[in-house]
Amino acid sequence: xxxxxxxxxxxxxxxxxxxxxxxxxxxxxxxxxxxxxxxxxxxxxxxxxxxxxxxxxxxxxxxxxxxxxxxxxxxxxxxxxxxxxxxxxxxxxxxxxxxxxxxxxxxxxxxxxxxxxxxxxxxxxxxxxxxxxxxxxxxxxxxxxxxxxxxxxxxxxxxxxxxxxxxxxxxxxxxxxxxxxxxxxxxxxxxxxxxxxxxxxxxxxxxxxxxxxxxxxxxxxxxxxxxxxxxxxxxxxxxxxxxxxxxxxxxxxxxxxxxxxxxxxxxxxxxxxxxxxxxxxxxxxxxxxxxxxxxxxxxxxxxxxxxxxxxxxxxxxxxxxxxxxxxxxxxxxxxxxxxxxxxxxxxxxxxxxxxxxxxxxxxxxxxxxxxxxxxxxxxxxxxxxxxxxxxxxxxxxxxxxxxxxxxxxxx
Numbered sequence: 504x505x506x507x508x509x510x511x512x513x514x515x516x517x518x519x520x521x522x523x524x525x526x527x528x529x530x531x532x533x534x535x536x537x538x539x540x541x542x543x544x545x546x547x548x549x550x551x552x553x554x555x556x557x558x559x560x561x562x563x564x565x566x567x568x569x570x571x572x573x574x575x576x577x578x579x580x581x582x583x584x585x586x587x588x589x590x591x592x593x594x595x596x597x598x599x600x601x602x603x604x605x606x607x608x609x610x611x612x613x614x615x616x617x618x619x620x621x622x623x624x625x626x627x628x629x630x631x632x633x634x635x636x637x638x639x640x641x642x643x644x645x646x647x648x649x650x651x652x653x654x655x656x657x658x659x660x661x662x663x664x665x666x667x668x669x670x671x672x673x674x675x676x677x678x679x680x681x682x683x684x685x686x687x688x689x690x691x692x693x694x695x696x697x698x699x700x701x702x703x704x705x706x707x708x709x710x711x712x713x714x715x716x717x718x719x720x721x722x723x724x725x726x727x728x729x730x731x732x733x734x735x736x737x738x739x740x741x742x743x744x745x746x747x748x749x750x751x752x753x754x755x756x757x758x759x760x761x762x763x764x765x766x767x768x769x770x771x772x773x774x775x776x777x778x779x780x781x782x783x784x785x786x787x788x789x790x791x792x793x794x795x796x797x798x799x800x801x802x803x804x805x806x807x808x809x810x811x812x813x814x815x816x817x818x819x820x821x822x823x824x825x826x827x828x829x830x831x832x833x834x835x836x837x838x839x840x841x842x843x844x845x846x847x848x849x850x851x852x853x854x855x856x857x858x859x860x861x862x863x864x865x866x867x868x869x870x871x872x873x874x875x876x877x878x879x880x881x882x883x884x885x886x887x888x889x890x891x892x893x894x895x896x897x898x899x900x901x902x903x904x905x906x907x908x909x910x911x912x913x914x
Contacts, residue, residue, distance in 0.1 A: 505540050521571035525664035533672025542673045547577045547666035548637040551609045553601040554583035554865045564608035573613040574669035580639045581620040581860040593873050598865040618858030619832040620802045636671050638662030640741035647747035651755035653677045683767035684719035684749050692777040694726050696901040701735040701884030702783045708743025717747050719763040724752030738885040787898045789878050796879040797909040800830035800861035801886030806838050813844035815906040821852030822912030830856045862889045880908045
């Protein structure tokens with residue numbers, strides 16, 4: 504791999520041992536993927552929580568990187584502990600204390616602890632063609648697709664290494680040839696809710712299921728999708744290992760179908776119909792119609808999503824046998840408080856968890872058992888795809904239906 508003079512100086516230790524090791528790691532990753540050079544980045548987004556990192560990751564932060572500083576602006580992904588709600592949630596004290604140590608370590612390295620999986624909505628919006636290093640799959644697919652920025656799925660160590668060095672290997676979605684669409688998907692169904700967009704993402708993801716596959720959606724411009732719509736579309740696809748999509752007339756690299764494919768050979772094409780969409784909803788089967796838990800999370804909610812839920816809940820009460828949870832960033836919670844949305848939702852019986860994403864909560868399986876939670880209703884297909892690992896029975900419904908279920912206590 505060809506290195507610049509600055510990169511050579513990093514490697515030989517001029518910026519400290521931790522940064523030198525980080526660059527050596529990046530070179531190994533690059534050589535594995537056949538990279539010929541490294542690319543400077545403008546910003547990094549790291550996954551740093553004890554549930555993901557474990558004890559080895561904590562030691563890596565506190566010992567291996569002690570005294571090291573990030574070279575580029577760096578933000579943190581969602582945590583696995585809400586320090587204000589951890590006792591109520593029944594999370595073990597040991598895990599809570601370790602999460603505090605993780606936060607302290609990355610702060611000392613210079614991270615802005617926004618604790619968000621929607622950094623693209625609340626913190627940083629990269630420009631078209633800008634190279635970044637983001638470590639959460641939902642953030643990566645949003646950056647590549649909606650902004651036209653450039654990033655790969657960065658693992659925990661590689662995102663950390665990128666933040667320390669300001670460099671990533673030149674491979675994958677950083678290169679023009681890997682960003683062209685090779686699967687064409689025609690959308691022939693009405694789309695009315697973020698849950699519908701998530702279901703579209705699930706259908707596409709399950710059919711493509713290839714990190715190198717890049718679908719392009721046609722016939723969607725008529726729906727004028729919002730940032731939240733595209734968030735749920737991409738987050739759902741990302742659970743099937745997709746890192747980028749195009750939408751003709753919507754995303755910046757797809758003004759036309761030809762613009763999106765850029766001459767790349769199309770390997771598959773299919774249509775999604777209304778029946779396909781309803782079949783996808785029905786694929787989430789359940790036996791117990793009593794719903795003990797309704798969750799809006801995965802990704803965290805925007806202010807507009809909180810506003811919609813507040814409007815649906817105003818003057819109503821959540822069923823006493825049902826827990827309603829919303830996860831948001833600290834900044835979104837503050838804005839929602841000022842707008843009066845938090846008061847409406849809390850008076851209805853809803854609970855906010857801040858700075859976390861539900862499915863990565865530390866000790867979630869034990870939390871589920873303690874609360875007797877089983878059937879869980881959500882409007883997030885990403886959450887439904889991921890939470891099965893904790894033995895929940897997830898059911899996906901549109902946003903207004905989720906609220907109706909929370910009020911009734913049953914499907």
